Amino acid sequence: MYLAATVLRNNVFLLLFLFIFFSCDNKHKEYAENVFPYSRFPQEKELRGEVIELDTALFRYPFRIRIEGDKVIVIDLHGTDHYGHLFQYPSFQYLSSFGRRGDSPMEMLSMENFRFYNHAVWTLDANKSELTRLDYSSSGDSLLREEAVTLDEDILRPLDFVVYDDTTFVIPDYSGESRFLKVNCQGKLIEKIGAIPTANEKxxxxxxxxxxxxxxxxxxxxxxxxxxxxxxxxxxVVEVYNLKDSTHVVRIGEHNEPEFKVSDGYGIPTGIMGFSDVQVTDSAIYAVFHGTSFKEIARQSGRLSDGGKYIYVFSLKGEPLCKYVLDHYIYGIWVDEATKTIMATDVNSDQPILKFSFG
Known part of the structure; x- marks a missing residue:
């Protein structure tokens, strides 16, 4: 009896060892050598938000917030009349709105994001496949449309962009042929960058x-x-590209890469809501994380607050540094490391601008 039990136990240990060995070996083979898992952060801190009282009701879905100098812009993803709103900073006194909603040549069908660059503002209209530059009026209290760049027809519907330099934009490639596209100031494709770092070969x-x-x-x-x-x-998944030295690092958290099923050629999400905004500062990467499963979203049927309760901080090489746990659900952020301030948008509140102090 004792001998049989010993042999059985040893066989179980051997099978367990082989399972772990082959699992680890297969996992190693699935991803490239620049892909690293992460599961925890060296630091975890709680942050309490201060509500910024606005003197005007403008927003239906305040999606993005960015600040430059004494100006702050907030995007309303579902704006009734305008998509963009300009405020004085730090008072948040309302100045004006821009990006009028409509289908005329001077109006916008959508506004996915905007970027400050060289004292001007660039916006993206995915439905028109158009980038637009706006400059400040002489009084500085409004933004005026100056030029529009129509993207090539073979560039599939872009949903985000960054300004790379005076003549170049970077946008995601939704054909799946590469990860990003470099596009010149005439809207022409000039370079493809990277590939989707997936283990889903099929x-x-x-x-x-x-x-x-x-x-x-x-x-x-x-x-x-x-x-x-x-x-x-x-x-x-967090990807970090250093465009100066051409290095690329991928960090995958415990919720893994995006999960989906294919239906009529479209990807239908089946896993979790992940990140909703990211900012690269001079010393770190800050990202808003949700972590809510679509099963839970469906089960709660609209009763869940929309947004993420976490801000993840990574080094410029993608190493996890700190996890901030918030007392509000947020969508967009803007980080000022000099003043240790994070401004954020809350789509669940009639007073949707929050201020968090960190550090």
Whole structure:
């Protein structure tokens, strides 16, 4: 009896060892050598938000917030009349609105994001496949449309962009053929960058457009250090491209890469809501994380607050540094490391602007 039990136990240990060995070996083979998992952060801190009282009711879905100098802009993703709103900073006194909603040549069908660059503002209208530059009026209290760049027809519907330099933009490639596209100031494709870092070989070969949809990512680029960061809307993947030295690091969290099923050529999400915004500062990468499963979203049927309760901080090489746990659900962020301030948008509140102090 004792001998049989010993042999059985040893066989179980041997099988367990072989399972772990082959699992680890297969996992290693699935991803490239620049892909690293992460599961925890060296630091975890709680942050309490201060509500900024606005003197005007403008927003239906305040999606993005960015600040430059004494100006702050907030995008309303579902704006009734305008998509963009300009405020004084730090008072948040309302100044004016821009990006009128409509289908005329001077109006916008959507506004996915905007970027400050050289004292001007660039916006993206995905429905028109158009980038627009706006300059400040002489009084500085409004933004005026100056030029529009129509993207090539073979560039599939772009959902985000960054300004790389005076003549170049970077946008995601939703064909699935590469990860990003460099586009010149005439809207022409000039270079393809990278590939989707997936272990899903079947989708990579048979359903690239659906795979690219599932890997929709939010971007930010810092010209001071040359770091382009991308965070996935589904799953938990952070990509860090250093465009100065051409290095590329991928970090995958415990929720793994985006999960989806293909239906009529489209990628239908089946996993979790991942990230919703990212900012590359001079010293770190800050990203808003949700982590809510679509099963839970469906089960709660609209009762869940929309947004993420976490801000993840990574080094410029993608190493996890700190996890901030918030007392509000947020969508967009703007980080000022000099004053240790994070401004954020809350789509669940009539007073949607929050201020967090950190550090």
């Amino acid at each position: 989708a990579l070969h048979e359903a690239r457009p659906a795979l690219a949809q599932a890997w929709r990512s939010f971007l930010d680029y810092n010209p001071h250090n040359g770091v382009l960061a991308a965070v996935t809307q589904l799953g938990e």
